[in-house]
Structures are given as structure tokens and as C-alpha cells.
Amino acid sequence: MEGQQKRTIDEAEPSLLEGVKALIVDIEGTTTPIGFVKETLFPYAEENVESFLTKRYDDEETQQDIKALQELAAKDKADGVEGVVEIPKEGSKEDIIKAVVDNVKWQMDEDRKTTALKQLQGHIWREGYKTGQIKAELFEDVGPALQQIVEEGVNVYVYSSGSVEAQKLLFGNTEEGDLLELFTDFFDTTIGNKKDSGSYKKIVEKIGVSPEEILFLTDTPEEATAASKAGLRSALVARDGNEELTEEHFQNFLVIESFGELFGDDDDEDYKRLEGEDNGEVDDEDEDEDDLGEEEEEPEDDEGEDEDDA
Numbered sequence: 001m002e003g004q005q006k007r008t009i010d011e012a013e014p015s016l017l018e019g020v021k022a023l024i025v026d027i028e029g030t031t032t033p034i035g036f037v038k039e040t041l042f043p044y045a046e047e048n049v050e051s052f053l054t055k056r057y058d059d060e061e062t063q064q065d066i067k068a069l070q071e072l073a074a075k076d077k078a079d080g081v082e083g084v085v086e087i088p089k090e091g092s093k094e095d096i097i098k099a100v101v102d103n104v105k106w107q108m109d110e111d112r113k114t115t116a117l118k119q120l121q122g123h124i125w126r127e128g129y130k131t132g133q134i135k136a137e138l139f140e141d142v143g144p145a146l147q148q149i150v151e152e153g154v155n156v157y158v159y160s161s162g163s164v165e166a167q168k169l170l171f172g173n174t175e176e177g178d179l180l181e182l183f184t185d186f187f188d189t190t191i192g193n194k195k196d197s198g199s200y201k202k203i204v205e206k207i208g209v210s211p212e213e214i215l216f217l218t219d220t221p222e223e224a225t226a227a228s229k230a231g232l233r234s235a236l237v238a239r240d241g242n243e244e245l246t247e248e249h250f251q252n253f254l255v256i257e258s259f260g261e262l263f264g265d266d267d268d269e270d271y272k273r274l275e276g277e278d279n280g281e282v283d284d285e286d287e288d289e290d291d292l293g294e295e296e297e298e299p300e301d302d303e304g305e306d307e308d309d310a
């Protein structure tokens, strides 16, 4: 971000959460490193899709996943989508599985965010989380910040292209433990595309507060634009490993590098306590960095105002 005109939140500014009743967070690139999604989740789905389909072919859930992928492939073909891998509606189990696997690999190569692909991926990941092969990574500021936000009475929601089941698996199996209790509800592309403002209008109706009382955090400018068009507040999250934001994005949106920047002066210190930040002035003898659930003692001297560390 060197040389870019960043509209940061300086210490004199009020909390970005001022007047916010609901916070909606994106996952990939916002709460979770893109590297974890691309280097752990996606390879797991790709490597296991064939064995998963073979083992679970007759399950009702798998048959629904296959049907959704068949319908999508037929639609892609009719729409003239380049490179689409067709899936026959009928055929032997082996032929169908082969076509589905090829279609899934093609969609994943294109990083498509289709509901049909995302549903199947979630079902494949379930096994990986259950066996402990997958543990979800979060940026270190996320858990403590969300806990603080919930304690302040703000409801927290997720809106991701990953299926609701995949979202719950992720937040239920993080390296910091099960964080599901922090979230009020989850939304995925069954409500609509994340780049379509209509999706945010539907989410506003479901949440039941006015759009201007909702803050949406995402790494994707087109999603922030769509949310803003629906009347929500939105901010971009710039993380290591994310696509570079342009000068225009910095002009049009507030950009944060850590959820710690959401807090104003008043509650910043509470957040830092939860995060377990050691500024050299805290007696941390009994501190447990991983424990998001317990109150910790007040720092003896809390005048230090460190910058965030994203």
C-alpha cells in the first residue's frame, strides 16, 4: 500500500461502529486469508471430489448437488459460457461422476462462485473438518474484535460466496476454537450474487434494521459498491495476500487493515485487552492469548496507543 492515499481512521475519529446495529463480514480476504482458501480449502475439495461422489453417490444430498450442477452446466451451455464442461442428465454412475468431477475442476480453475459448486464444496469440506484435517485460519484481529463488537450489542452476520454450511464449518473449527456463538446469522449466494445490490436489500429485510445501521466489510470493491447502493455502510478490508486496491478504491471507500481499526478511542483499549496485545506495560503473568471468552484484568497503565499490526 506504499505511496497510496489511504483514508485511514485516525485516533481522533469516532468508532466506525457508531450507530451500527449489525455488522456483516465477508470471509475470504476479510476474516480469512485468501491463502487458506486457495491453498487448503480448494485443494482439499479438488483432491477429494471424486472419492466423495463415489462414496456418497446415492445420498439424497449428493443427488441434489449433482442435479444442481447438471442444471447449471446446461444453462452455461445455453448462455454460451466459454469452456463449459457439460454433464449428461443420464448415464452410468461412473460417467456422471467423471463429468461432474471435470465440471467442478473447470469451475474451480475459473474460481467461479456458483451456488451449485459452493454447495458441493461445503459437503466435501465437512469430512475434512470432522477428521481434523482442516482447521480454519482467521486473521488474528478477527476473533477478539468480533467478541468485543458482540459485547457492545452489535449483531454480527456473515455474507460469503461459500455456502452457509461451509461458513459454519469454518467458524466452528478455527485454530482459535469454535466461534459460532459470535454470529447471529449467515447468508450465502442463495440470497443472490454478492455483486448485486438486490442481495443486500434482501439481507436488510432479513436482519430487520435500517440499511444505514448496517456496516458491511469486504475485500472486494464491487461488493462494497453493491452494498453501498443498497444503502448500507461499507468499508474495504486490505489484507496481506489480497488483490491490490487502486487509488480510486481508496478515494471511494474507507479502507481498514485490521478489525481493530473499527473501534474508536473509547473502546479501543477494551479490544486490545481482548486481543491480548502486550505493549510492554501490561502484567501478563496470567494472560491466555487464545482465550477469547474470558474477561481479563485491566492493564495497569493503558495510556499506550499502539497502531494496529495488520
Ligand SMILES: CSCCC(=O)C(=O)COP(=O)(O)O
Pocket: 026, 027, 028, 029, 037, 041, 113, 118, 159, 160, 161, 162, 163, 166, 167, 170, 194
Ligand atoms: C466458507 S468460505 C469458503 C471460501 C469460498 O468458497 C469463497 O468463495 C469465499 O468467498 P467470499 O465471498 O467469502 O470472499
Ligand SMILES: [Mg+2]
Pocket: 026, 027, 028, 029, 030, 218, 219, 220
Ligand atoms: Mg472476499
